[in-house]
Amino acid sequence: MKNANAQSKGTNTGIAGFLNMLQSPRGRGTYVLSITLCALLCLSLPALAADQEIVQFLPPKACSDGWVMEDKPVLYTKENLFDYINGEAELYFPYGFEVLATARYVNVSNPAVSLVMDVYKMGSLKHAFGMYANYRRSDDVSVKAGADAVISPSQMLMYQDRYYIRLQASGAPEIEKNIFLTCAQSLSKNLPQNFSRPRELAVFGIAAVTPNSERYIAQSLLGYAFFRHGYMADATMSGEQVQVFMVPEASEELAQKTLDQYRAYLRDSGKDAKMSGAAEHMALEAIDPLYQGVSIQQAGRYLIGVVRMNNPAAAESLLGEIRIRLPR
Numbered sequence: 001m002k003n004a005n006a007q008s009k010g011t012n013t014g015i016a017g018f019l020n021m022l023q024s025p026r027g028r029g030t031y032v033l034s035i036t037l038c039a040l041l042c043l044s045l046p047a048l049a050a051d052q053e054i055v056q057f058l059p060p061k062a063c064s065d066g067w068v069m070e071d072k073p074v075l076y077t078k079e080n081l082f083d084y085i086n087g088e089a090e091l092y093f094p095y096g097f098e099v100l101a102t103a104r105y106v107n108v109s110n111p112a113v114s115l116v117m118d119v120y121k122m123g124s125l126k127h128a129f130g131m132y133a134n135y136r137r138s139d140d141v142s143v144k145a146g147a148d149a150v151i152s153p154s155q156m157l158m159y160q161d162r163y164y165i166r167l168q169a170s171g172a173p174e175i176e177k178n179i180f181l182t183c184a185q186s187l188s189k190n191l192p193q194n195f196s197r198p199r200e201l202a203v204f205g206i207a208a209v210t211p212n213s214e215r216y217i218a219q220s221l222l223g224y225a226f227f228r229h230g231y232m233a234d235a236t237m238s239g240e241q242v243q244v245f246m247v248p249e250a251s252e253e254l255a256q257k258t259l260d261q262y263r264a265y266l267r268d269s270g271k272d273a274k275m276s277g278a279a280e281h282m283a284l285e286a287i288d289p290l291y292q293g294v295s296i297q298q299a300g301r302y303l304i305g306v307v308r309m310n311n312p313a314a315a316e317s318l319l320g321e322i323r324i325r326l327p328r
Contacts, residue, residue: 051075054101054121057163057190063105063183067115073103094219095130096123104170105183113171115183120164126198130216132159135166142212143177145184147195150212156180161194200231203246203304203325208318210234221247222291222307226261230303237318240309243291244322247303252280255301259284262296285312299323 055073062068077099081089084100098121107113122128125147132148135157140150146165149158153174156167167183169175204214213234221227222245230247249255259282266273266286273286281298288294293309297319304322306315 051077051099054099054119057119057187058101058103058117059105059183059186059190063115063117063186064179065182066108067105067179067183068108070104070106070114073101076100076102091134092120092122092131095127096218098122113169113175115175115179116168116170117183117187118166118168119187120166122162122164124162125159125194125196126200126216127218128159128162128164129198129201130218131164132157133215136212138212140212143181145181146188146191147197149184151177151180156184158184158188160188161192163191198231199327200246200248202327203322204231204233204244205325206318206321208235208237208321209244210236221245224262224265226258226265227303228258235306235318237306237309238314242306242308242315242318244318245305245307246322246326247305249301249303252298252301255298255303256280256282259296259298259303287312295319297323299326302326 052075055075058069058073060069076084078093078097081092081097081100084102085092100118100120102116102118105115105117107115120128120131122131129147136150137152140152140157143149143151143156145156146158146160149156151157154169158165165184165187167180198216200216201214210233214231215233216229216231218229221230221232227245227247230245232243232245235242235244247255247258249258256279263273263275263284266288269289271286271289273284275282275284277283277297280300283295283297285293285295288307291307293312294305294307295309295312295315296303296305304319304326306312306318309315
């Protein structure tokens with residue numbers, strides 16, 4: 001009974017001390033700070049776990065025979081990506097960049113040569129494709145890996161699901177093609193097994209479009225803010241080099257509003273626009289201040305167009321091919 005009374009007395013004393021602490025300004029500040037720090041820690045734990053998850057995709061010991069991981073993988077987030085790719089980090093942010101995991105695999109036969117594997121977690125599949133297409137060059141060779149991949153003597157690029165991947169030679173101007181491919185495949189089998197491309201790319205599956213010229217622009221297509229985002233590709237029309245594009249909007253009303261904004265821009269720039277068609281299926285032909293002849297059509301919630309033409313009226317056939325391939 002004596003021990004129970006002592007325990008009760010100790011508990012009461014602890015509660016009284018806590019209440020007395022809250023009555024003082026300094027005590028209240030300490031309590032609030034503790035609660036705030038605890039809340040921030042609890043909120044950050046899931047994010048930390050998600051960041052660490054990407055490390056599990058990297059081949060843990062070796063990516064190919066004789067190419068072993070040196071040290072541990074390093075993570076970069078939005079806060080410190082500049083430390084790794086200073087001057088380019090801002091390019092990644094409109095594409096929903098979340099975290100980068102990078103590791104170096106050393107050639108055991110020649111430790112001065114290594115392969116650097118960078119895995120970028122982007123906002124979605126289309127964002128990963130957008131970064132991949134941004135760095136893909138016309139003279140790169142296509143290879144089978146991930147959803148799509150290209151290779152050169154010094155690097156290999158690919159994307160898979162929401163991940164953009166770059167493998168680079170370090171300490172030597174080039175690495176054997178089979179080493180790049182083996183390391184890429186070692187990584188690919190650990191990533192989510194989604195090998196699809198953005199479905200919107202199907203609109204460019206026509207003879208006029210230059211292969212591997214498709215790209216996704218996550219912000220300000222053609223440099224115009226009212227074209228918030230969209231897809232582009234190079235094409236040939238009647239022997240003329242042009243560009244085709246598609247702007248997806250959430251609704252027909254928003255697509256019409258975007259077209260109206262472009263028409264207003266042309267008017268403010270002193271350019272006339274020839275309009276035709278009816279609501280939700282409007283068409284515009286004009287001479288753009290930056291892109292020469294332009295022809296744009298609204299097809300439901302999409303805008304499709306051709307730029308850099310001498311004669312905007314000649315685009316109808318090409319736009320017709322694109323229009324019938326639009327996603328439903």
